Amino acid sequence: MSNKLNESMSLAKPDATNMPIKQKIAIAIGFIGLFLLTLAFFNTSFPSKNLFLTLALALLFVGVIIYSRSSYLSKLEGIKNDGVWFKSISSRGFWGWILGIVLTSFYIVLYFYPKYLGLGTNGEENAGLIGFFDPLSKLLSGRPASQWFVYGTLYTVAILVFGYKFILKYRHNRYQQLRTISVMFFQLAFAFLIPEFMYVMNSDLPYYDLKSMWPLNYYIFDEWSVKGFLSSGNIGLAFLIFGIVSIFVVSPILTYKYGKRWYCSWVCGCGGLAETAGDSFRQLSSKKLSAWKIERWLIHTVLVFSVIMTTAMIYTYLGYDKNDFWLTRGLFISLVIGLLTLVFTGVILFKRHELGKDAKYGAIGFFVVIMVLLLMHFTGTTNHVFYIKGSALRSAYGLYIGSIFSGVIGTGFYPILGNRVWCRFGCPMAAILGFQQRLFSKFRITTNGGQCISCGNCSTYCEMGIDVRAYAQKGENIVRSSCVGCGICAAVCPRGVLKLENDSMDGRINPNEILLGNDVDLMDLVNKQ
Amino acid sequence: MEHIVIIGNGISGVTAARHIRKLSDKKITIVSAETEYFFSRTALMYVYMGHMKFEHTQPYENWFWKKNNINLKQGLVNQIDTEQKTLHFKGGESLNYDKLIIATGSKPNKFGWPGQDLDGVMGMYHKQDLENLEKHAPNNSICKRAVIVGGGLIGIELAEMLNSRDIPVTFLVREDSFWNGVLPQGESEMINRHIKNHHIDLRLSTNLKEIKSDENGKVKSIIIEETGEEIECNLVGLTAGVTPNIDFIKDSNIETAKGVKVNRFLETNIPDIYAIGDCAEQHEGINGRRTIEAVWYTGRMMGETVAQTICSNRLAYNPGHWFNSAKFLDIEYQTYGWVFSKPREDEAHFHWKHEDDTKCITVCYNTNTNEFLGINTFGIRMRHEIFDEWLTEKRDVEYVINHLPEANFDPEFYTKYEAEILSAFNKKLQTV
Ligand SMILES: Cc1cc2nc3c(=O)[nH]c(=O)nc-3n(C[C@H](O)[C@H](O)[C@H](O)COP(=O)(O)OP(=O)(O)OC[C@H]3O[C@@H](n4cnc5c(N)ncnc54)[C@H](O)[C@@H]3O)c2cc1C
Ligand code: SF4
Ligand code: SF4
Numbered sequence: 001m002s003n004k005l006n007e008s009m010s011l012a013k014p015d016a017t018n019m020p021i022k023q024k025i026a027i028a029i030g031f032i033g034l035f036l037l038t039l040a041f042f043n044t045s046f047p048s049k050n051l052f053l054t055l056a057l058a059l060l061f062v063g064v065i066i067y068s069r070s071s072y073l074s075k076l077e078g079i080k081n082d083g084v085w086f087k088s089i090s091s092r093g094f095w096g097w098i099l100g101i102v103l104t105s106f107y108i109v110l111y112f113y114p115k116y117l118g119l120g121t122n123g124e125e126n127a128g129l130i131g132f133f134d135p136l137s138k139l140l141s142g143r144p145a146s147q148w149f150v151y152g153t154l155y156t157v158a159i160l161v162f163g164y165k166f167i168l169k170y171r172h173n174r175y176q177q178l179r180t181i182s183v184m185f186f187q188l189a190f191a192f193l194i195p196e197f198m199y200v201m202n203s204d205l206p207y208y209d210l211k212s213m214w215p216l217n218y219y220i221f222d223e224w225s226v227k228g229f230l231s232s233g234n235i236g237l238a239f240l241i242f243g244i245v246s247i248f249v250v251s252p253i254l255t256y257k258y259g260k261r262w263y264c265s266w267v268c269g270c271g272g273l274a275e276t277a278g279d280s281f282r283q284l285s286s287k288k289l290s291a292w293k294i295e296r297w298l299i300h301t302v303l304v305f306s307v308i309m310t311t312a313m314i315y316t317y318l319g320y321d322k323n324d325f326w327l328t329r330g331l332f333i334s335l336v337i338g339l340l341t342l343v344f345t346g347v348i349l350f351k352r353h354e355l356g357k358d359a360k361y362g363a364i365g366f367f368v369v370i371m372v373l374l375l376m377h378f379t380g381t382t383n384h385v386f387y388i389k390g391s392a393l394r395s396a397y398g399l400y401i402g403s404i405f406s407g408v409i410g411t412g413f414y415p416i417l418g419n420r421v422w423c424r425f426g427c428p429m430a431a432i433l434g435f436q437q438r439l440f441s442k443f444r445i446t447t448n449g450g451q452c453i454s455c456g457n458c459s460t461y462c463e464m465g466i467d468v469r470a471y472a473q474k475g476e477n478i479v480r481s482s483c484v485g486c487g488i489c490a491a492v493c494p495r496g497v498l499k500l501e502n503d504s505m506d507g508r509i510n511p512n513e514i515l516l517g518n519d520v521d522l523m524d525l526v527n528k529q
Numbered sequence: 530m531e532h533i534v535i536i537g538n539g540i541s542g543v544t545a546a547r548h549i550r551k552l553s554d555k556k557i558t559i560v561s562a563e564t565e566y567f568f569s570r571t572a573l574m575y576v577y578m579g580h581m582k583f584e585h586t587q588p589y590e591n592w593f594w595k596k597n598n599i600n601l602k603q604g605l606v607n608q609i610d611t612e613q614k615t616l617h618f619k620g621g622e623s624l625n626y627d628k629l630i631i632a633t634g635s636k637p638n639k640f641g642w643p644g645q646d647l648d649g650v651m652g653m654y655h656k657q658d659l660e661n662l663e664k665h666a667p668n669n670s671i672c673k674r675a676v677i678v679g680g681g682l683i684g685i686e687l688a689e690m691l692n693s694r695d696i697p698v699t700f701l702v703r704e705d706s707f708w709n710g711v712l713p714q715g716e717s718e719m720i721n722r723h724i725k726n727h728h729i730d731l732r733l734s735t736n737l738k739e740i741k742s743d744e745n746g747k748v749k750s751i752i753i754e755e756t757g758e759e760i761e762c763n764l765v766g767l768t769a770g771v772t773p774n775i776d777f778i779k780d781s782n783i784e785t786a787k788g789v790k791v792n793r794f795l796e797t798n799i800p801d802i803y804a805i806g807d808c809a810e811q812h813e814g815i816n817g818r819r820t821i822e823a824v825w826y827t828g829r830m831m832g833e834t835v836a837q838t839i840c841s842n843r844l845a846y847n848p849g850h851w852f853n854s855a856k857f858l859d860i861e862y863q864t865y866g867w868v869f870s871k872p873r874e875d876e877a878h879f880h881w882k883h884e885d886d887t888k889c890i891t892v893c894y895n896t897n898t899n900e901f902l903g904i905n906t907f908g909i910r911m912r913h914e915i916f917d918e919w920l921t922e923k924r925d926v927e928y929v930i931n932h933l934p935e936a937n938f939d940p941e942f943y944t945k946y947e948a949e950i951l952s953a954f955n956k957k958l959q960t961v
Contacts, residue, residue, distance in 0.1 A: 083578070083693070448913050449852070453825045455569050456586050495856070496938060522834065
């Protein structure tokens with residue numbers, strides 16, 4: 001039976017899916033583009049780097065564009081999930097594993113062995129793949145490429161081409177199209193082009209992707225970064241203030257009005273890649289209750305780690321210049337503790353009943369953080385906090401969370417664990433936004449009365465592994481901290497049961513036992529109990 | 530402890546079990562011949578189409594049953610001994626009950642067509658049918674053409690399924706327009722066109738005469754009644770409706786007609802035996818409903834209700850306003866209240882169709898009182914809650930048309946059609 005035909009290492013796909021010749025040609029074109037990049041990786045000397053780089057990228061674009069047009073435009077508008085679980089690439093089959101291994105290896109080399117990509121060290125010229133991108137980098141900012149420039153370019157290309165594919169796939173769905181255009185724009189402009197231009201204007205400014213917020217860009221409050229900003233005059237200071245305002249002011253307001261989706265599926269680059277290049281893998285996320293439990297522990301642990309790490313970092317360098325800056329260590333720690341306490345008491349006062357059992361875990365987490373901070377303050381010396389170097393914490397975070405989790409596992413494992421592994425299990429920013437979404441936001445997914453037929457399309461295609469059906473079949477709205485508001489559950493639902501909405505906070509969470517359509521007295525009796 | 534046994538692990542049986550568990554700690558056993566765990570029958574099509582794996586159709590994880598102390602037993606009941614309160618299984622086992630809920634669902638209709646039991650002829654109801662389909666129609670080289678007989682909701686789903694694997698489909702529909710016993714003409718015709726746009730060979734006003742066999746007892750072709758045309762095919766899907774799956778009950782003391790006869794309390798003529806879902810037949814239709822309602826929602830509501838009765842809160846089955854939904858290939862359909870294919874006495878329809886031919890609505894109202902009676906909506910999602918409220922409040926049709934934006938349930942940023950609908954409605958009023 002069809003449902004047994006996956007997770008195998010078999011190369012043969014079920015013969016149900018015969019690929020049209022046009023799609024085969026498209027794939028060939030795309031692969032020639034990739035092949036050129038591979039040649040560059042092996043240090044092939046091209047007659048003209050300019051020409052071949054342009055050619056390689058153009059072939060990638062053309063390949064995906066032809067493929068998408070042939071897949072979607074030849075059919076009527078509608079849901080295009082036919083054969084998803086038959087294709088080996090999207091059902092953890094042979095090609096899925098191969099792709100996973102290739103991506104993971106690429107990330108490992110990128111983060112840990114950039115010299116294999118051709119990065120020139122000690123003033124040498126770049127070679128290999130990185131050298132191949134020199135012309136583009138020089139064109140944009142006048143400096144030679146780095147591994148991050150190569151990565152950023154490929155990342156942006158991926159979001160653009162697969163974004164185009166996604167827009168065609170959902171050409172009947174304006175919500176999907178608009179948010180995809182939005183992530184394509186933010187990636188191209190904010191993450192890719194503007195930082196390059198900023199460098200041209202002022203080469204002292206640290207790399208700053210304006211849309212990326214702490215704690216996602218955990219490095220923004222690093223000493224070199226803050227120094228970089230402060231030493232670049234007003235514009236630097238403006239950026240630093242913008243960074244602080246965006247997390248403490250802008251983000252809470254937008255999340256209150258629209259839910260965390262405004263960021264996670266309209267702006268964020270990680271989300272952008274997941275929604276475009278990762279779209280073919282969304283069904284692979286685990287919907288098990290056990291996965292949800294792991295998720296909640298993991299993501300909140302990362303959040304606690306990132307708060308402590310950042311505080312420790314700032315704390316350490318605040319100590320250097322004794323009192324020539326108004327922000328002293330004592331004041332800083334008090335501010336952090338004050339802010340955390342404010343949030344904590346607010347939640348306990350107003351939202352205790354909504355949290356239920358989780359309130360206890362929240363309380364424990366809160367007190368642990370406070371204790372750790374106090375401990376830090378009273379045991380800290382100039383550059384040691386709790387007898388460890390503050391910078392060691394920072395490097396550990398950068399290595400394990402910033403590189404291995406978000407990159408190697410987060411993206412490398414797309415074809416195995418689904419496209420939002422990082423967003424779901426690791427991203428501290430998602431944890432903060434999610435916390436707010438669960439408690440202080442107008443956003444919810446409304447369930448349409450009794451219309452659900454428990455088919456499971458929504459749960460299957462939820463990239464965050466939310467068992468949407470579990471709510472829908474009870475007629476209960478979905479108010480989950482992890483929901484990124486991608487809207488795919490609502491799109492694939494064959495009965496029009498789900499709608500993403502911003503509405504009033506009252507009655508947002510509405511557990512039901514008896515659904516609309518039955519005896520009104522019975523509904524009253526059971527649901528009001 | 531009282532032992533509640535439920536035959537059938539479909540939506541009705543499982544809903545009853547869940548609610549009984551919520552209300553009591555009675556011993557509960559669910560019996561099923563089909564699968565070990567509950568799955569969503571309505572989702573079978575998506576497994577064949579590759580949208581989901583079979584496990585995705587299961588609304589509860591496998592640990593759920595044990596955790597909630599609900600026993601599952603796989604086996605086919607072939608006799609109910611109402612005197613001894615015992616079920617007898619094929620294979621000789623037996624099981625005692627204190628209270629019995631019959632929730633055995635339906636089976637596909639077969640109208641005695643010659644060749645209807647050949648290899649390659651199948652209904653589309655049980656999981657086994659899906660396995661059968663996978664055997665006879667895995668792709669378009671093994672199945673060069675499929676013929677579907679019967680233009681209802683399951684027929685069009687089967688057509689969509691086969692279409693997803695590029696298997697050519699001939700779709701025989703007895704009526705002169707798709708499902709027009711239920712849908713008003715404008716809607717039905719729009720769906721005809723949509724089916725054809727999907728390159729499905731739709732044959733209206735066409736009946737099956739016989740199914741022909743090859744030398745191995747496998748289907749080879751079908752003959753059309755009206756024209757005598759022979760169509761070669763490797764698969765025949767019989768989707769001309771369903772009937773209650775109760776053959777094994779017929780010779781017990783339990784009263785049956787088409788289905789298991791029940792009163793408003795879902796009780797059969799034998800004390801402590803209840804019937805719910807597709808297999809239950811009311812003595813009289815409730816508020817314009819049919820006596821047998823083979824829909825998901827009815828099974829669920831009956832399950833919710835019977836659980837109350839069993840847990841000593843004897844409660845009549847008293848469903849609220851009718852609603853239903855379906856999807857015809859790419860076009861979603863929802864209905865609230867009553868819209869019949871032709872307006873009944875003192876009723877009129879207001880019909881609006883978008884020029885792209887994939888969206889339309891039909892509103893039914895009383896011509897004397899102007900009371901709003903129901904709406905069919907195609908390609909525009911609408912809110913169940915709002916219509917339920919309007920029906921209860923007996924709003925008039927002008928109110929409903931003027932307030933349609935409140936009922937809109939389409940995703941954000943979708944184009945809205947209410948203004949267009951309103952102006953069409955006002956124009957119509959002027960011309961009348
Ligand atoms: C393809 C398809 C699509 C559908 N789509 C929709 C839809 O979109 N909307 C809608 O409202 N409805 C839909 N329906 C109808 C809906 O699925 C049924 O109304 C509903 O499943 C009936 O539930 P039930 O619990 O009464 O019976 P069933 O789901 O049929 O469950 C009965 C169970 O009892 C078992 N059983 C029967 N006899 C015995 C026995 N003697 N011993 C042991 N076990 C036995 C059967 O094997 C079966 O597992 C669809 C049906 C099909 C087939
Ligand atoms: S619940 Fe729906 S909107 Fe939220 S993440 Fe899952 S699929 Fe996206
Ligand atoms: S909400 Fe929609 S997609 Fe999800 S189970 Fe219900 S009917 Fe299926």
